[in-house]
Amino acid sequence: MASDVSLPPEASTYSRLIAMQFMGTERPWLNLYGIRVRPVAAFGSVSSKDLVDPALIHRCLPDELLFEVFARMTPYTLGRAACVCRKWKYAIRNPSLWRSACLKTWQLSGPITNYQLAHSVYDGSWKNMWVHRPRIRMDGLYVSRNTYIRVGVAEWKVTNPVHVVCYYRYLKFYPNGKFVYKISSQKLKEVAKCMNFRASKTDCVHKGDYGLDGDLIKAAILYPGLRRTLLRIHLRVRGTTVGANNRLDLLKLVTTGVDDSELNDPNDDMLGVVEGWQEDETHNPDVPAISHKRGLTPFVFVPFEEVETSVLNLPVDKMDYFVTG
Amino acid sequence: MATIITKEQQEKEKMVTLVSSDSEKFVVEQKVAEKSHVIKMVMNCCGIESPIPVRRVKGDILKSILEYCEKHSKGEAQEVMEKWDKEYMDKAEKDLVFFHDLMLASHFLHIQELVDLIAVTFAGMLKMKSPEEIRQKFNINNDLTKEQEEHIMTTFGWAFQPI
Structure with missing residues (x-):
């Protein structure tokens, strides 16, 4: 080559380049790949013991896998898990x-309204919204336990016997705006199995529609039969x-007539x-x-897990009245 | 006749060898190995002739994962799969160390279905447990201060199913 092309002296040979560490750069941090570094105590921390x-x-699972687990929990399990330790508490703030x-x-309000509400009312915090915005619980049944006293027939006795009669109203809501309703003297644990859309006619489970506006629920059911009757519940x-959100106050219970022309489709x-x-x-x-003015005791929420063990299953001779609080 | 045999042989030849971190060898069909996104990528670029090293995954874990992949590459009815998945998880759940390793490995090999299944099972293990029960089961230290605990109980009181 012509020698008049001036090269810097250190670039004259390939071996010089290697020696300069210009080619084949050392990247020591790559050696750390795949090694989990244990957290060290904060500077000036009093505890000098080893932080294992x-x-x-915590030692095995990286945070992203812990998150995968949290993402598949119900909010109630999530709330409890937040009380386990500091690491989980912070992870669950996500x-x-x-x-x-x-x-x-x-989901009935639609995502746009939900996003707007979260930002305007709850300071952009979804957790705040979950806690403070009234919501209907779907993971169980709402039960209203009503009792009244009926005077019995005196049979060769001086005193008149009285009976405490107990009956229940049951409500179960679904996220899609439907709910089922049943009024019965059967206990909670017997009813819980048939409170769904697949219930047969003999179970007397009625299906209706509801809407939630603020903390008010408006619901309507059509009773089948010759004289069609609508039940409106507030x-x-x-x-x-x-x-x-474990109580529902029964504000209004109205039965009313409906014209056949208004009902085209039973659904x-x-x-x-x-x-x-x-x-x-x-x-x-x-x-x-x-x-209706009778049987308006507030509904008490019972999660599915406690259906068998709930005190609301107790017969009247064990519990004559349940103070809903 | 002869051509049919060679075809079958060709089908059979689509086997791939996986080597675990403790150099245990597993010979599986290609479609089974393809369940793992990572192994699929390796097979695509390097072919299936030479054994594929699966570093960081131990033999017993890899065996269990391949068992899952094999079952799920058959395309059986959904009910059968769900039942099998449940039994598979019931077995895995018993040994927590194994369970954690299984989750790590399935994440590492990028088998999303299995990660989902394990995470759901994991969430199921924590369901309806009090914080103290969870701490005992997983041997977690309670490092919350008194004030933090009180604060949590006021903000998360609703999670404890008050009557």
């Missing part, structure tokens, strides 16, 4: 966990502790039929609107 986590789960819980629970959601949205009706409005003169 006794929990296998908003995406609560966002999916919120979007699922309030409820208010509240909780015995913050975010529990129609019943709420749509009664939309804008007055409280005492009836569309069938044979069936007057009646607002």
Whole structure:
């Protein structure tokens, strides 16, 4: 080559380049790949003991796998898991966990409304929204236990016997805006099995539609039969502790008539039929609107896991009245 | 006749050898190994002639994972699969060390179905347990301060199914 091309002296030979460590650069950090570095105590920490986590789960599973597990929990399990230790507490603050819980629970409002509410009312915190926004619980049944005293027939006795009669109203809600309702004297554990859409006619489980607006639930059911009767229920959601949502106050229970022309399809949205009706409005003169005043004890929530063990199963001779609080 | 045999042989030849970290060898069909996204990529670029080393996964774990992959590459009815999955998880659940390793390995090999299955099972193990029960089961230290605990109990009180 022509020698007039001036090269820097150190670039003259390939071996010089290697020696300069210009080619084949050492990257020592690559040696750390795949090695999990144990967390060290904060600077100035009083504890000088070795920080080996006794929990296998923390030593083995990286955070992203722990998150995979958390993402598949129900919000209630999640809430309990948050109380286990500091690491879990911080992991569970992840908003995406609560966002999916919120979007699922309030799917009737639609995602856009949910996003707007989360940002305008709950400071952009999905967890806040989960705790403070009234919601209907779907992981169990709502039970209203009603008792009344009936005077019995005196048979060769001086004193009149009285009977305490106990009956229940059962509600179970579904995320898609449907719910099932049953009124019966059967105990909770017997009813829980048949409270679904697959229930046979003999179970007397009625299907209806509901809507949640703030903490108010409006629901409507069509009773089948010759004289079609609509049952309209107004409820208010509240909780015995913050975010529990384990009570439903029965505000109004109205039976009213409906005109056959309004019902085209038995699967129609019943709420749509009664939309804008007055409280005492009836569309069938044979069936007057009646607002019921009896059996309005607040509903108590019982999760599926406690159906067998709940105190609401107790017979009247063990528990004559349940104070709902 | 002869051609049919060679075809069958060709089918049979689509086997791949996987080597675990403790150099145990597993010969499986290609479609079984393909369940793992990572191994699939390796097979695509390096072929299936030479054994594929699966470093970081021990023999017993790899055996169990391949068992899962084999079952799931058959395309059986859903009910059969679900039942089998449940039995498979029941077995795995008993040994926590094994269970953790299984999850790590399936994550490492990128078998998303198995990661999902394990995570669901894991979440099921924590269901309806009190924090103290969870700590005992997984040997977790309670490093929360008194104030933190009180604060948590006020914000998460609803999770404890108050009557």
